[in-house]
Amino acid sequence: MKQDWQSQTERGTSFWLRTIVWLALNFSRGLARALLYPISAFFLLLAERPRQASCNYLTRIKEKPTGWLDAFHHYHTFAQTILDRVFVFAGRADFLDLNVQGFDLLESQMDKGEGCLLLGAHVGSFEMLRGLGVIRRHLPIKALVNQENSPIIRTLFECLNPDLAAKVINIGTADSLVGIDQHVGQGGMLAILGDRDVHGGKRVSCDFLGDPAYFPTAPVLLAHLLKVPVILFYCLHRGPGRYEISFERFAERIELPRQNRDAAVREWIKRYVARLEQHCQLAPYNWFNFYDFWDQGD
Amino acid sequence: MPQQSSQEHEVAELITQSLNLDTDPNAIDPAQPLYREGLGLDSIDLLELSLVISKKYGFQIKSDDPENVSVFSSLGDLARTIKNRRTK
Numbered sequence: 001m002k003q004d005w006q007s008q009t010e011r012g013t014s015f016w017l018r019t020i021v022w023l024a025l026n027f028s029r030g031l032a033r034a035l036l037y038p039i040s041a042f043f044l045l046l047a048e049r050p051r052q053a054s055c056n057y058l059t060r061i062k063e064k065p066t067g068w069l070d071a072f073h074h075y076h077t078f079a080q081t082i083l084d085r086v087f088v089f090a091g092r093a094d095f096l097d098l099n100v101q102g103f104d105l106l107e108s109q110m111d112k113g114e115g116c117l118l119l120g121a122h123v124g125s126f127e128m129l130r131g132l133g134v135i136r137r138h139l140p141i142k143a144l145v146n147q148e149n150s151p152i153i154r155t156l157f158e159c160l161n162p163d164l165a166a167k168v169i170n171i172g173t174a175d176s177l178v179g180i181d182q183h184v185g186q187g188g189m190l191a192i193l194g195d196r197d198v199h200g201g202k203r204v205s206c207d208f209l210g211d212p213a214y215f216p217t218a219p220v221l222l223a224h225l226l227k228v229p230v231i232l233f234y235c236l237h238r239g240p241g242r243y244e245i246s247f248e249r250f251a252e253r254i255e256l257p258r259q260n261r262d263a264a265v266r267e268w269i270k271r272y273v274a275r276l277e278q279h280c281q282l283a284p285y286n287w288f289n290f291y292d293f294w295d296q297g298d
Numbered sequence: 299m300p301q302q303s304s305q306e307h308e309v310a311e312l313i314t315q316s317l318n319l320d321t322d323p324n325a326i327d328p329a330q331p332l333y334r335e336g337l338g339l340d341s342i343d344l345l346e347l348s349l350v351i352s353k354k355y356g357f358q359i360k361s362d363d364p365e366n367v368s369v370f371s372s373l374g375d376l377a378r379t380i381k382n383r384r385t386k
Contacts, residue, residue: 171341172341173341174332174333174334174341174344174370174371175341175344175361175369175370176341177341177342177344177345178341178344178345178348178359178360178361178369178370179348179358179359179360179361179362179363180345180361181345181348181349182358182360182361183361200334200340201340202340202342218342221342221346222342222345225342225345225346225349258318261318
């Protein structure tokens with residue numbers, strides 16, 4: 001079950017995505033934006049399980065029953081972030097209205113030449129933030145991602161910006177992390193998302209919006225091994241072309257004891273999840289995990 | 299019990315100790331994969347192992363090393379790499 005989001009076929013995605021990217025980059029952003037309405041409706045009608053997952057999440061966060069309109073708004077928010085990301089990756093995102101908080105944290109890491117772990121979630125647009133950070137600010141960011149997910153979207157963005165694609169590390173191979181200590185040791189930043197439980201990875205159960213859900217332990221273990229500060233980041237969609245970007249110090253260091261390591265890991269995950277909940281409440285429609293997040297199966 | 303050379307046994311002990319595994323080091327087959335099915339290590343375990351190895355044996359395993367996959371493919375391969383590249 002946990003592989004749902006990995007194995008969900010991206011029905012119609014390729015056609016729609018290519019069409020809209022072509023229109024957006026060759027005609028106008030306005031036309032592409034208008035098309036996001038029928039496209040969001042198309043995907044809403046097409047697949048039942050992501051829609052149920054959306055309603056389930058929204059009901060929890062809003063603490064009242066939600067229906068089609070809410071789910072549509074949820075899908076449409078996601079679609080907007082994908083389109084904005086196209087413009088970012090193509091280097092044509094001057095229209096963006098960005099409100100950035102806490103960027104000095106990254107600047108001070110850069111000044112010190114000390115690497116760090118950037119920890120986010122599938123809340124808002126991680127990839128847009130990465131694109132902006134690398135293209136505009138020349139930040140030395142490498143991103144750890146699970147590339148089994150969304151091959152069609154990935155291929156498209158690889159074509160749009162091969163440089164950005166080259167800064168992605170696929171988690172799913174034996175040696176994917178070997179040598180990453182050298183990147184971080186030279187002042188490099190490593191970005192990772194801490195909310196999705198990757199199939200077969202180490203995980204812990206933690207209460208999230210009222211019920212237990214699995215979270216990967218990878219970010220906490222990595223921070224411990226790499227001995228660098230952990231900075232939380234979010235890039236929340238707040239309206240057409242408007243984003244709220246925030247960085248906040250999560251931990252100066254994460255040091256795990258040899259004994260009772262699991263309990264210590266759990267405490268850090270609980271802290272991460274508490275911040276995750278707060279960001280979800282701040283911008284409910286920015287949650288981009290369209291699968292049953294609370295599924296307790298394998 | 300599988301046959302281990304003394305070098306392989308030393309590395310097997312290093313693996314179980316540094317990663318806090320319950321596995322008996324003598325029971326690790328030198329030809330068995332370390333990653334996933336096999337000994338069941340994941341990429342974070344292998345990162346931890348690479349850090350321990352560079353500290354103990356004085357050589358770095360770099361990310362762009364084309365031999366990395368084979369370095370960690372089995373206990374036997376890892377022990378051979380350490381033997382060839384160690385500086386201490």
